[in-house]
Amino acid sequence: MSVVAAKRPLAVSMCGGLLGNARATSQREIVRSARNFSGGEVNSQKDDREKVVVLGSGWAGYTFARRLNPKKYNAVIVSPRSYFVFTPLLASTSVGTLEFRTALEPIRNKRTHADFIQGWADSVDFFNKRISIEEAVDDPRLGLAPTGRRHVELSTGEHVTRRKGKTFNLDYDKLIITVGCYSQTFSIPGVREHALFLKDVGDARRIRKRILACFENAALPTTSDAMKKHFLNFAVVGGGPTGIEFAAELHDFITEDLAKVYKNEVGFAKITVYDVAPTVLPMFDEELGKYAMKQFAREGIEIKTSHHIKSLRKGLPDSENSQFDPKDEQYCMTLDVQEEGQIGAGMVVWSTGLMENPFVKNGLGSSQLIKTTDARLQNISEDQAVDSDWIARRDKKTGSLITDSHLRLVMEPKEQGDKGITATLTDVFALGDCAIIKDTAYPATAQVASQKADWLAKELNKGINGQGFRFNNLGVMAYLGNWNAIVQLETGKVSGRTAWFLWRGAYLTKSVSWRNKILIPMYWFINWAFGRDVSRF
Amino acid sequence: MSVVAAKRPLAVSMCGGLLGNARATSQREIVRSARNFSGGEVNSQKDDREKVVVLGSGWAGYTFARRLNPKKYNAVIVSPRSYFVFTPLLASTSVGTLEFRTALEPIRNKRTHADFIQGWADSVDFFNKRISIEEAVDDPRLGLAPTGRRHVELSTGEHVTRRKGKTFNLDYDKLIITVGCYSQTFSIPGVREHALFLKDVGDARRIRKRILACFENAALPTTSDAMKKHFLNFAVVGGGPTGIEFAAELHDFITEDLAKVYKNEVGFAKITVYDVAPTVLPMFDEELGKYAMKQFAREGIEIKTSHHIKSLRKGLPDSENSQFDPKDEQYCMTLDVQEEGQIGAGMVVWSTGLMENPFVKNGLGSSQLIKTTDARLQNISEDQAVDSDWIARRDKKTGSLITDSHLRLVMEPKEQGDKGITATLTDVFALGDCAIIKDTAYPATAQVASQKADWLAKELNKGINGQGFRFNNLGVMAYLGNWNAIVQLETGKVSGRTAWFLWRGAYLTKSVSWRNKILIPMYWFINWAFGRDVSRF
Secondary structure, three states, rough: OOOOOOOOOEEOOOOOOOOOOOOOOOOOOOOOOOOOOOOOOOOOOOOOHHHHHHOOOOOHHHHHHHHHOOOOOOEEEEEOOOEEEEEEHHHHHHHHHOHHHHEEEEEEOOOOOOEEEEEEEEEEEEEOOOOEEEEEEEEOOOOOOOOOOOOOEOOOOOEEEOOOEEEEEEEEOOEEEEOOOOOOOOOOOOHHOOOOOOOOHHHHHHHHHHHHHHHHHHHHOOOOOOHHHHHHHEEEOOOHHHHHHHHHHHHHHHHEEEEEEEOOOOHHHHEEEEOOOOOOOOOOHHHHHHHHHHHHHHHHHEEEEOOEEEEEEEOHHHHHHHHHHOOHHHHHHHEEOOOOOEEEEEEEOOOOOEEEEHHHHHHHHHOEEEEEOOOEEEOOOOOOOOOEEEEEEEEOOOOOOOEEOOOOEEEOOOOOOOOOOOOOEEEEEEEEEEEOOOOOOOOOOOHHHHHHHHHHHHHHHOOOOOOOOOOOOOEEEEEEOOEEEEEEEEEEEEHHHHHHHHHHHHHHHHOOHHHHHHHHHHHHHHHHHHHOOOOOO | OOOOOOOOOOOEEEEHHHOOOOOOOOOEEEEEOOOOOOOOOOOOOOOOEEEEEEEOOOHHHHHHHHHHOOOOOEEEEEEEEOEEHHHHHHHHHHHHOOOOHHHEEEEOOOOOOEEEEEEEEEEOOOOOOOEEEEEEEOOOOOOOOOOOOOOEEEEOOOOOOOOOEEEEEEOOOOOEEOOOEEOHHHHOOOHHOOOOOOOOOHHHHHHHHHHHHHHHOOOOOOOOOHHHHHEEEEEOOOOOOOHHHHHHHHHEEEEHHHHOOOOOOOOOOOOEEEEOOOOOOOOOOOHHHHHHHHHHHOEEEEEEEEOOEEEEEEEEOOOHEEEEEEOHHHHHHEEOOOOOEEEOOOEEEEOOOOEEHHHHHHEEEOOEHHHHHOOOOOOOOOOOOOOOEEEEOOOOOOOOOOEEOOOEEEEEEEEOOOOOOOEEEEEEOOOOOOOOOOOOOOOOOHHHHHHHHHHHHHHHHHOOOOOOOOOOOOOOOEEOOOOOEEEEEEEEEEEEHHHHHHHHHHHHOOOOOHHHHHHHHHHHHHHHHOOOOOOOO
């Protein structure tokens, strides 16, 4: 089971041995490929447990790792993030209704029973059961939604290509792929560079800083009314639950708190939600959708459906360019909307769904492939044994990995085109936003991801049996601002204040740790009693 | 009282009028100097109150502004920071004993009764009673301790000079200078670039991220034991209360929390406090000093007194350079100590006291000066009227502003050399770390600053009378780690667990808002019960 090194095969030690975990480690070894190395010791403690490597620490990966029986499996989470994000509360943290850390759970925790390596999975060698990992401890985009090539630095405005981090190999007995998706920008010019996303805690932090900076800039004595209007124009692109809940939280923040401390500026503030579709919140039924629209109208949040964004850039709209100080250019951005022309804005929050993860596209199958004769390849759909290399099958439209109902990877022959020949790879599983079960249309939500994770952990804990995964739809909820929400269950629907209570209750119940179960209601109370904090740092 | 503009004298509006405050504003006007401007309106609401401009939002400025009677004075705080930092709790926030925001109070607050402009004071024209202000809303070093030229960007490793922000003028009736000091680095090479400071909340955040990154780097399977030793070597330079309390909090964080989740790395961790002086904590008496040393010895914190730092740089010590991967260079730094040679370290926290604020040195008196005949100049110490321009007198050694016992600025003739001729400027006050009262030696502490602020606000509220400021020494305290502290009062001294209770009690009592008075003990409890959070973002 030991692994071959490329140049200087000085075996260092086991993952399990080096990571914060005193449990014995298996005989698998990590080897630094093609790089000099000094020191290090070979750790060859016995570990009878199977080594389960989990790629990703989101709803699927984190939930799975926590549920897996540590007596039976030695789990290692590999993720660029050292924490799990409780995404439904992210919009609340982005305006200070909750403190950022209340939406986080650290992966390293006595109760998680999993080792952790902070890194990006680079590629998988299905044949040798080995993953190549790039270290990510010092990733400059730590905590931000991934939107594209991760070695291209956007923060400075120019695209600077970073050097790749160190890479090393990690062996697995079972591999769980839960790498999720990137944020979709449809390659609209300037969006990756200038829009803010809302997928990770770093995004929430940037949004909170940006909102406060816009108000503070507007409050400077040198700021004209025309510039105030730009600085305090907040655009949200994407009318799904993330975009809508963020708009609602922003509305609350402005009317409940910022209005009191920026009395002369608040009149310039405006929130607009853009979407290409004819309606927002398409997952809700018509009645709740209408209720939401009425609620937004009351709050002054403008919803612009069937609108198309052409570009986003820094600087003022062309028509006003000559009127202003060149320095205003730095703090204003221009959103070009097909139906409206150029709009000056202080902040654009982007939430238009998911984009295929490059690891799923490029990283899977870049190394030695599975042969037809491999015992791990089962349920080959053609009687004639196909003499071929097999690769992971992906959905033609979304690029998602396809699994069977046991969440095992569905493979297809590499060179056979789309003849529909498939097989199952029995030691690799995929779940979360990066995977779909063939012939199903479960949505890419936290609910599906965590149910799959729960199911798979139980399945592995007791040994796989006949019954496949089935999604149990628990309904959908969305916060609408001003203490109103909509909740749509299989059994009925609720809107208004009652729905808001359900919304808060559900997320409080689902929040993971006792720490957060205490802190979350504490902050709800504190911020209700004293207002949200407006310190910006 | 209206102000002359340099080129296009389009008067915009009053500060008070534009800022988040509905109170009427005085007839003073803000003028954009030498810059085109579109829009804007002249706000000429009457305000009978005197306009008090406070430069700075630290212990002196914030305390003063809160105490000032808003019925009598129209206070405007000008500061690059939009919050007040409760500095004694900063070390606790830097390791997660407390959440960052519990050490902050936003300046914009209904209860502060002061307007706010986020900016740096550039210069003061004592004659026209006018300050030039540079906007600071988008200052890239927001939240970080100032250490030198503020338009030089250090974060990228290279020194890039930023463009200066927009400037504008602000008039005052009374000026309160509480701009504080910069952090002292003694121009030791590399310190400004690579050391972390602990003076503002951004510093605390960088430290917390850095500690966790060091452990996470050490935990990577590719990290050798020799590199782990470097990454987990934490050096604190400066044995004053800040450095000592930080070392103590770091010790607690490592032994109470990180030891549980980085079991295999924690053995490599080491904390060393360096100081050039022969003892640390010089403000405590010998017995408490000895107690502190014994406590540190027990905790494994090494105290190296009479040690001199020669430089700090990125990369490994010279002797080891060839043995490692070039990429290790990025994550390790080398501290060159005269008595020890080159030491590899993962983090260097720098706290060696205060350096003169460049505004005090350059910004005061760069414009039109006060003439001898000016009625505001009083108590001229020579009988013969000196026909001269007067400038602010500064302490020869520290560069501090000198005030009389009423905290009014002491002036001296510009061209007269050091003949000891002085006068008092009756409408400008200076307090906090940037000022000393002549012939006194009060320490540059939060206690002195806030007592002066209290005294001055009362004085102005009731009209200045004969009695000058007197410092009431309430004692000194320092946290030593492992739930032990030392407290030295005028009436006696305490050490150990009792002193720790006093330490926590005192800071809880002194914390400003009810919000923080609730959150602080909450976090003390939460982190005692569940451990500090180790999520890094």
